[in-house]
Amino acid sequence: MRGLLYSQVWIFLPKNEDIQFVTNSDISFHYLADKDMDVTLTGGVYHKTTNEFVGTIAENSLSNFVFDVAFISTNGIWEGGATTSNFAEGNVQRAAVSRAKRKYIVCDHTKLGKADRYNFLSLSDVTGLITDSGISREEAKYYKQFTEVLIGKKVTE
Numbered sequence: 001m002r003g004l005l006y007s008q009v010w011i012f013l014p015k016n017e018d019i020q021f022v023t024n025s026d027i028s029f030h031y032l033a034d035k036d037m038d039v040t041l042t043g044g045v046y047h048k049t050t051n052e053f054v055g056t057i058a059e060n061s062l063s064n065f066v067f068d069v070a071f072i073s074t075n076g077i078w079e080g081g082a083t084t085s086n087f088a089e090g091n092v093q094r095a096a097v098s099r100a101k102r103k104y105i106v107c108d109h110t111k112l113g114k115a116d117r118y119n120f121l122s123l124s125d126v127t128g129l130i131t132d133s134g135i136s137r138e139e140a141k142y143y144k145q146f147t148e149v150l151i152g153k154k155v156t157e
Contacts (some may be wrong), residue, residue: 009048019038019040020025020039020115021037021038022040022042022062022065022096024042024044024053024058024096025050025051025053025061026046026053027050029041029107036074036128041053042058042061042062044058044061044092047086047088047099049085050085051129052089053092054086055090057106058091058095058113059079059092059095061097062092062096063099066099066100066101067099067101067102068102069101069103070096070100070104071130072096072097072104073106073107073115074105074106074107074111075114075144076111076116077111077114078114078119078125079115080146081119081120081121081122081123082105082121082122082125083114083117083118083119083120085116085117085118086117087123089118090120090121092101093120097121097125102105103125103127104126104127104128104130105121105130106130106131107129108133109132109133109134109135109136112131123147125149126147126151127147127148128148129143129146129148129149129150130150131150131151131154133151133152133153
């Protein structure tokens, strides 16, 4: 599922000499590199299920950067917190957020009200929640008590 979310987001990424992308995602890295974008891969222990690099090496790599913006995915938003399937992945996401000036959680509306095993970040600690137009008005109102809610327009193909 994560690959699908990334592939939908990738089509909107600008090619700009002033933008450097940093990721722990093998899938994102290869996509951006194939588009000849300036991209850095954190390295670390490869987590086969998510195609991401996690662990101390990935976390330490992120500590060398100051990010203007961090976009962090999640497996679910539960009771004002972002959740993921494992501790190591959540720690890498938390490390990226700690180095960012602006921080956004990105998830489609089907992840709202869902929980995975590990809560790694409070919505009140991020700049905003970015989701799709499938979010209900009631859900948007609920999440606005924690952070700004940005709703994407439906894209027709």
